[in-house]
Amino acid sequence: MNTYPSAYEKNIIIKSKDLKGNIFVIKCGGSLLSNKIYLDQIIKEISQMYHLGIKIILIHGGGNEINDISKKFHISPKFLNGQRITDKETMEIVQLSLHGKTNRNIISCFNKYNVNSVGMSGQDSNTIEANIRDEKLGYVGNITHVNLNLIEHLLNGNYLPVISSLATDKQGNTYNINADIMAAEIALATSADKFLILSDIDGIYDDFSNKNSLYNEISLNQIKKGVDDNKFTNGMLPKLEACSLIINKKKMNCQIINGKIKNNILESLIFNKSIGTKII
Ligand SMILES: Nc1ncnc2c1ncn2[C@@H]1O[C@H](COP(=O)(O)OP(=O)(O)O)[C@@H](O)[C@H]1O
Ligand SMILES: CC(=O)N[C@@H](CCC(=O)OP(=O)(O)O)C(=O)O
Numbered sequence: 001m002n003t004y005p006s007a008y009e010k011n012i013i014i015k016s017k018d019l020k021g022n023i024f025v026i027k028c029g030g031s032l033l034s035n036k037i038y039l040d041q042i043i044k045e046i047s048q049m050y051h052l053g054i055k056i057i058l059i060h061g062g063g064n065e066i067n068d069i070s071k072k073f074h075i076s077p078k079f080l081n082g083q084r085i086t087d088k089e090t091m092e093i094v095q096l097s098l099h100g101k102t103n104r105n106i107i108s109c110f111n112k113y114n115v116n117s118v119g120m121s122g123q124d125s126n127t128i129e130a131n132i133r134d135e136k137l138g139y140v141g142n143i144t145h146v147n148l149n150l151i152e153h154l155l156n157g158n159y160l161p162v163i164s165s166l167a168t169d170k171q172g173n174t175y176n177i178n179a180d181i182m183a184a185e186i187a188l189a190t191s192a193d194k195f196l197i198l199s200d201i202d203g204i205y206d207d208f209s210n211k212n213s214l215y216n217e218i219s220l221n222q223i224k225k226g227v228d229d230n231k232f233t234n235g236m237l238p239k240l241e242a243c244s245l246i247i248n249k250k251k252m253n254c255q256i257i258n259g260k261i262k263n264n265i266l267e268s269l270i271f272n273k274s275i276g277t278k279i280i
Contacts, residue, residue: 008263012048015270020053022193023155024269027183027242029235030062031200032259033102039109042198045265046160047113054269055155057186058117059163061179062102063235069097082237086138086176094176099164106162118159121166122182123174125150130167130175141167141175143182146189184242188249194269195252197239198259203277204240206231215277220247223279243279254279 005013026046032038050056066084067077070093078085086094103119110117122128127150130141154161163186165179180197187195206213206226215222223240226232232240239256246254257264257276267273 009048012266012270013052016049016052016054019049019193019270021055023055023057023190024049024194024196025057025059025183025187025190025192026265027059027180027195027197028061028259029179029197029199030060030064030066030102032198033060033062033106034065038260039105040112041262042259042265043106043109043115044113045263047110047115048266049269050115050160057151057155057161057163057190057192058106059165059179059183059186060098060102060106061165062098063179065102066094066097069093069101079234080134080137082234083133083137083140083178084176085136086140088139091139091174091176095166095174099166103162103164110160110162116157116159117162118154119162119164120150120154121164122177123166123168126168127151127163128167128177128182128185129169130177131169132175139173139175141169141177143167143177143185146185148189151186151190178238178242180238180242181245184245187246187252191250192252195243195246195254196265196268197242197256198265199235199239199256200258200260202258203256203275204232204236208233216274217278217280219280220244247279 070077099121107117107119126147129145130143133140133142165177165182167175167177204215243254246252255276255278257268
């Protein structure tokens with residue numbers, strides 16, 4: 001077996017020298033994680049960066065898997081503005097699916113690539129505190145505080161935190177949080193160098209039915225107008241809320257790219273290629 005690095009891998013090593021110690025917060029959507037080929041490809045690229053000294057925090061979704069398991073329990077998934085309506089029973093399914101299955105699968109995959117990954121949820125060590133976001137959504141949380149102790153401990157020990165989007169409060173309640181929004185809050189709290197959202201689409205379209213209408217860059221004003229004009233719907237809404245949170249508060253590189261395409265993560269984070277949609 002050829003174990004010498006390829007020309008591409010050599011370029012990654014050269015480019016990564018200046019990025020050693022940087023913090024990259026990556027959010028990966030459930031649409032990618034339920035596919036073994038995409039999961040493996042994504043974890044492999046993240047592992048390459050980890051082994052070159054970049055500090056990565058991975059926050060994952062798993063919405064489609066939650067839908068599948070809900071249906072097995074004869075519960076039909078319901079959403080409001082891209083957020084799952086989460087009653088008590090649904091909350092149990094969210095925990096089971098998101099943390100019991102998706103989070104575990106990701107850790108198993110990192111183990112293949114020799115990465116010291118640690119699975120946790122926002123509940124662990126009170127990392128993500130929340131309260132009720134909207135009575136209509138049930139146990140969906142609105143993040144009130146990010147406690148960085150555990151994440152910092154892990155990063156300092158060269159562990160890679162893999163975080164499922166559950167949160168807690170001081171009364172011992174558990175909340176379901178959209179993973180895009182949790183990822184953005186963690187990127188802000190850690191003052192990450194880069195924030196990347198991986199999904200199953202190339203980025204943000206002006207008109208989702210027209211694949212020539214992809215935005216290479218989009219401003220907060222364009223986002224606001226597009227939301228008012230119903231150009232962005234369903235799962236795109238929390239992504240836009242997440243990116244807006246970031247751009248409103250910090251100057252951070254913030255991009256939505258297609259995680260299905262091989263090397264897209266490296267092209268974006270290491271080679272600064274303008275793929276997908278950059279939020280400006
Ligand atoms: N204007 C738009 N541009 C891109 N995607 C859009 C747009 N409007 C709605 N969407 C929807 O948002 C989805 C991405 O959100 P979601 O399914 O939650 O992904 P993930 O599982 O990666 O978080 C796309 O698959 C698409 O159906
Ligand atoms: C409140 C809310 O909607 N939570 C999400 C959490 C998972 C998620 O965000 O998954 P994706 O990234 O795959 O969409 C849900 O229950 O589907």
